[in-house]
Amino acid sequence: xxxxxxxxxxxxxxxxxxxxxxxxxxxxxxxxxxxxxxxxxxxxxxxxxxxxxxxxxxxxxxxxxxxxxxxxxxxxxxxxxxxxxxxxxxxxxxxxxxxxxxxxxxxxxxxxxxxxxxxxxxxxxxxxxxxxxxxxxxxxxxxxxxxxxxxxxxxxxxxxxxxxxxxxxxxxxxxxxxxxxxxxxxxxxxxxx
Amino acid sequence: xxxxxxxxxxxxxxxxxxxxxxxxxxxxxxxxxxxxxxxxxxxxxxxxxxxxxxxxxxxxxxxxxxxxxxxxxxxxxxxxxxxxxxxxxxxxxxxxxxxxxxxxxxxxxxxxxxxxxxxxxxxxxxxxxxxxxxxxxxxxxxxxxxxxxxxxxxxxxxxxxxxxxxxxxxxxxxxxxxxxxxxxxxxxxxxxx
Numbered sequence: 001x002x003x004x005x006x007x008x009x010x011x012x013x014x015x016x017x018x019x020x021x022x023x024x025x026x027x028x029x030x031x032x033x034x035x036x037x038x039x040x041x042x043x044x045x046x047x048x049x050x051x052x053x054x055x056x057x058x059x060x061x062x063x064x065x066x067x068x069x070x071x072x073x074x075x076x077x078x079x080x081x082x083x084x085x086x087x088x089x090x091x092x093x094x095x096x097x098x099x100x101x102x103x104x105x106x107x108x109x110x111x112x113x114x115x116x117x118x119x120x121x122x123x124x125x126x127x128x129x130x131x132x133x134x135x136x137x138x139x140x141x142x143x144x145x146x147x148x149x150x151x152x153x154x155x156x157x158x159x160x161x162x163x164x165x166x167x168x169x170x171x172x173x174x175x176x177x178x179x180x181x182x183x184x185x186x187x188x189x190x191x192x193x
Numbered sequence: 194x195x196x197x198x199x200x201x202x203x204x205x206x207x208x209x210x211x212x213x214x215x216x217x218x219x220x221x222x223x224x225x226x227x228x229x230x231x232x233x234x235x236x237x238x239x240x241x242x243x244x245x246x247x248x249x250x251x252x253x254x255x256x257x258x259x260x261x262x263x264x265x266x267x268x269x270x271x272x273x274x275x276x277x278x279x280x281x282x283x284x285x286x287x288x289x290x291x292x293x294x295x296x297x298x299x300x301x302x303x304x305x306x307x308x309x310x311x312x313x314x315x316x317x318x319x320x321x322x323x324x325x326x327x328x329x330x331x332x333x334x335x336x337x338x339x340x341x342x343x344x345x346x347x348x349x350x351x352x353x354x355x356x357x358x359x360x361x362x363x364x365x366x367x368x369x370x371x372x373x374x375x376x377x378x379x380x381x382x383x384x385x386x
Contacts, residue, residue, distance in 0.1 A: 029270045029306045030255075032263045058252035059271060062223075063259055070225045077222045078252060082294065101275065113222045 001041055001175040005188055007034060008154065014181045018128075018156065019100070026125055026153065027060040032067075038175060039067025042123060042151040045173045045193045046072070049148035051121045053077055053114065055140065057096075057107060057132050064153050065123040072121070077113050079136060081105045092142045094135035099128060107135045114143035127152040127174060130161025137168060149173055157189055194234055194368040198381055200227060201347065207374045211321075211349065212293075219318055219346065220253040225260075231368060232260025235316060235344040238366045238386045239265070242341035244314045246270055246307065248333065250289075250300060250325050257346050258316040265314070270306050272329060274298045285335045287328035292321060300328045307336035320345040320367060323354025330361060342366055350382055 013021040025031040042064070054076045056065035062078050069076035081096075082105070090111035097104045114120070122136050133150050140147050147170050155162060155174035165172050172192065179189040206214040218224040235257070247269045249258035255271050262269035274289075275298065283304035290297045307313070315329050326343050333340050340363050348355060348367035358365050365385065372382035 023303060024306075028273065028303060029268050030259060030262070031268060032259055035259070036263075059255060059273075062252060062255045063269075066223060066225055066228070066256055066259060069223070070229075075222050075224060076256075080221065080252075110216060110221060113217070 004176045014184045030063045035063045036067045038064045039071045042068045043071030050119045052118045053120050055120050056123045060125040068123050079107045079109045092139045094138040096131050096135035114145045116144035118145035120147050122150045125153045127155040127161045128159045130164040197369045207377045223256045228256045229260045231257045232264045235261045236264030243312045245311045246313050248313050249316045253318040261316050272300045272302045285332045287331040289324050289328035302332050307338045309337035311338035313340050315343045318346045320348040320354045321352045323357040
């Protein structure tokens with residue numbers, strides 16, 4: 001997705017070996033117009049997949065997932081990273097380790113929102129080690145629902161997540177794929193859409 | 194906002210003395226169409242206020258804040274509840290106690306996204322004790338920016354938050370105002386929009 005790659009080149013900041021900071025348009029301040037375009041592209045990629053729900057994890061996945069859900073005219077569900085006292089009913093959970101935040105969280109979705117009649121598109125902001133998406137696959141599997149695909153805004157292709165997810169047989173659609181950081185600059189490989 | 198009140202009556206669940214669970218359309222599964230309408234109503238209420246940024250806190254505030262930002266054609270910023278290793282620069286922080294989650298969090302916004310030239314509309318999903326909005330007011334004040342108003346999706350008017358915020362002199366616009374829970378049912382008082 002050229003619009004996204006251009007924005008990453010313009011506003012992304014490479015930190016150290018493997019971190020890309022995109023807090024001016026995706027992970028902290030959000031550019032709704034770019035998110036809308038991302039939603040349209042992901043919706044187009046899965047338009048014939050019979051998607052009934054878009055699922056993401058709080059918090060940075062919510063904006064792209066919401067516009068994808070809008071473009072597909074289905075509800076969006078965001079998995080929770082911490083339990084709270086209003087989650088009292090049947091809860092599906094998975095353990096997810098975040099390399100960025102260096103903590104393991106229990107990610108959860110209320111079971112009533114997913115059933116074996118659902119076909120899910122997972123959407124997330126980053127694919128690095130694939131732990132978040134793997135946790136979502138696990139939860140959605142517990143519900144007996146099908147996952148038709150995983151839509152990713154930015155993939156760090158030099159990390160292990162893409163391979164991990166492809167081994168599950170679920171298609172991955174990454175809108176920007178980063179091959180490497182060279183001298184502090186982002187180098188892309190061909191994106192999926 | 195009648196559409197919202199009707200949805201609360203239809204799909205909201207009263208838990209115990211003071212908790213309203215709206216996880217089927219706002220806090221877990223999200224109905225984008227309703228969020229869009231909420232965004233339009235809040236944008237209309239502050240259309241002449243010269244808003245330059247919409248600010249919320251992760252995670253349930255993101256959807257209504259995003260559509261409000263879209264309707265006003267400005268960026269949305271979501272304050273973070275936990276620091277992560279990509280937040281390295283100047284950070285503005287405030288302590289916020291969540292009665293729902295029973296924890297105190299440090300809420301933060303990168304200082305580069307707010308300046309004294311900004312006029313902010315705060316948007317949040319719930320107003321109960323007002324701690325989240327108070328924390329945001331504090332952070333935005335640290336940046337020297339002005340707050341033109343606070344847009345709330347659901348206000349529990351029987352709790353102290355509304356009064357706390359009104360004492361700061363900042364206008365509050367709540368789209369649904371709950372006077373009380375009577376026999377497990379929601380009773381509204383007149384909303385602000």
